[in-house]
Amino acid sequence: MKEVSxxxxxxxxxxxxxxxxxxxxxxxxxxxxxxxxxxxxxxxxDCKTISETLTASFKEFHITVTTGGLGPTFDDMTIKxxxxxxxxxxTLNEEALNIIEEKYKGLKLPLTExxxxxxxxxxDAKIIKNSVGTAPGLxxxxxxxxxxxxxxxxxxxxxxxxxxxxxxxxxxxxxVSMEFNISGVMESSMAPFVKLxxxxxxxxxxIKTHPVSDEINDPKLTVELYSLxxxxxxxxxxxxxxxxxxxxWVDNQRNSxxxxxxxx
Numbered sequence: 301m302k303e304v305s306x307x308x309x310x311x312x313x314x315x316x317x318x319x320x321x322x323x324x325x326x327x328x329x330x331x332x333x334x335x336x337x338x339x340x341x342x343x344x345x346d347c348k349t350i351s352e353t354l355t356a357s358f359k360e361f362h363i364t365v366t367t368g369g370l371g372p373t374f375d376d377m378t379i380k381x382x383x384x385x386x387x388x389x390x391t392l393n394e395e396a397l398n399i400i401e402e403k404y405k406g407l408k409l410p411l412t413e414x415x416x417x418x419x420x421x422x423x424d425a426k427i428i429k430n431s432v433g434t435a436p437g438l439x440x441x442x443x444x445x446x447x448x449x450x451x452x453x454x455x456x457x458x459x460x461x462x463x464x465x466x467x468x469x470x471x472x473x474x475x476v477s478m479e480f481n482i483s484g485v486m487e488s489s490m491a492p493f494v495k496l497x498x499x500x501x502x503x504x505x506x507i508k509t510h511p512v513s514d515e516i517n518d519p520k521l522t523v524e525l526y527s528l529x530x531x532x533x534x535x536x537x538x539x540x541x542x543x544x545x546x547x548x549w550v551d552n553q554r555n556s557x558x559x560x561x562x563x564x
Contacts (some may be wrong), residue, residue, distance in 0.1 A: 301528065302471050304330045304340045305361040309350060309368035310452055311379055313342045313534060322367040322450075322457050327485035329461055334471035335363065336528055345375040347384070354378075355385030358447045363468055368452030370435040378449050379438055386440070388422035396427045396436045403434050428467075432459045439467055476535040480543055485550050486519045487511050493549055497542055504529070505538050536561040 306326050312318040322337045330337055338361060343349050350369070357364040365407050369378030384392045397419035401411050418435045421427065428437030428448070433456040438449040448464045450457045487509050494507050513520040525542055529535040 301336050301473065302362040302468075304335045304363045304365065305357040306340045306367045307339055307353060307357060307364065307525060308340070308342045309366055310342075310347065310453075311344050311364075311375070313368065313452075314344045321454055322452065325458065326367070326461065327363050328469075328512060329465060330363075330365075332475050333465060334473035334475055334528055335468070344390075345369065345377065347377050347381040350378060350381035351385035351502070354447065358386070358442075358445055362444060362446065364445075364447040366447070366449045367463065367503050370418065370437070370451045372417055372435075376417075376435075380442075382438075382447070382449065383422035386422060388424065390420050390424050392416070393419050393421040393425075393427060393436075396421060398516065399427075399429065402432055428460050428463055430454045430456055430460065436514055437464075439464075473528040473530055473531050474533045474535075475526065476529055476532055476539070477524065478536075478539045478543065479522055479524050480547075481512075481520065481522050482546065482550050485521065485553060486515050487521055488515070489553075490521070490546075493546070501538055501542065505535065505542060507542065512528075 308320050308323050310318070312329045313320050320342060326338045341353065343353050353362065354366060356441070366378060379450065379476060380390060386465065390558050398420055400415060404411055404415060415434070421438060424438060424440050425440040428450070430436050430451065433451060433453055434455075435451050437451065437460050438447075440447050446468065448467070450460050450464070469547055494509060499505055505525055508524040510522040510524060512522055522547060523543075525539045527535045529538075
């Protein structure tokens with residue numbers, strides 16, 4: 301199972317000024333293509349923190365994806381700090397420089413030092429073209445580990461995500477999921493039965509209950525079943541079995557006694 305670490309960089313994320321939609325989109329994209337997203341981390345614009353966090357993630361996880369810190373301002377330092385952590389020299393990437401130069405030339409603007417900064421990459425790193433904005437993304441790999449650094453602007457990140465998924469390769473697994481709704485049962489009442497089912501299916505299917513209303517006065521749940529599996533058919537059969545068992549359990553509870561919170 302290939303694990304993914306998502307790291308969001310920026311004071312605006314950490315302090316809550318900006319809602320972190322990037323992490324959600326990236327996580328969904330990797331999950332739906334069969335990868336296991338192990339964590340989301342948000343860190344500030346601090347070079348020591350960035351360097352240590354990215355380097356540790358790169359060593360531990362198969363794939364690390366970062367967003368933020370690729371632009372022209374003083375606090376855009378992701379690539380510089382990554383290079384420091386990897387022990388790599390920062391060099392001017394000619395391909396990135398040409399792309400950036402052409403974009404500003406089209407706007408009849410000079411290539412300032414701040415704009416040239418966006419073309420500095422660690423040696424051996426490759427660029428990911430930015431079709432929406434100016435700052436290119438970064439791709440670096442060593443052995444079986446890969447790191448991608450993407451812009452923090454959501455539409456720019458989104459434009460690069462297909463290429464990131466392509467460069468990440470095949471996960472070897474498929475994401476299989478099912479959702480259904482039940483009512484009249486509290487999440488806390490159902491919790492012991494869910495635990496038994498998880499044990500019965502040896503954690504091959506993850507069962508997650510999501511309350512959608514007031515547990516005390518009007519208990520309603522959405523039940524989510526999902527799995528990362530190399531056997532889609534087998535996973536679907538198990539999910540159908542679990543759904544049937546849960547629905548029967550709810551019916552039995554109703555037939556045997558009043559359910560707490562139902563008023564029946």
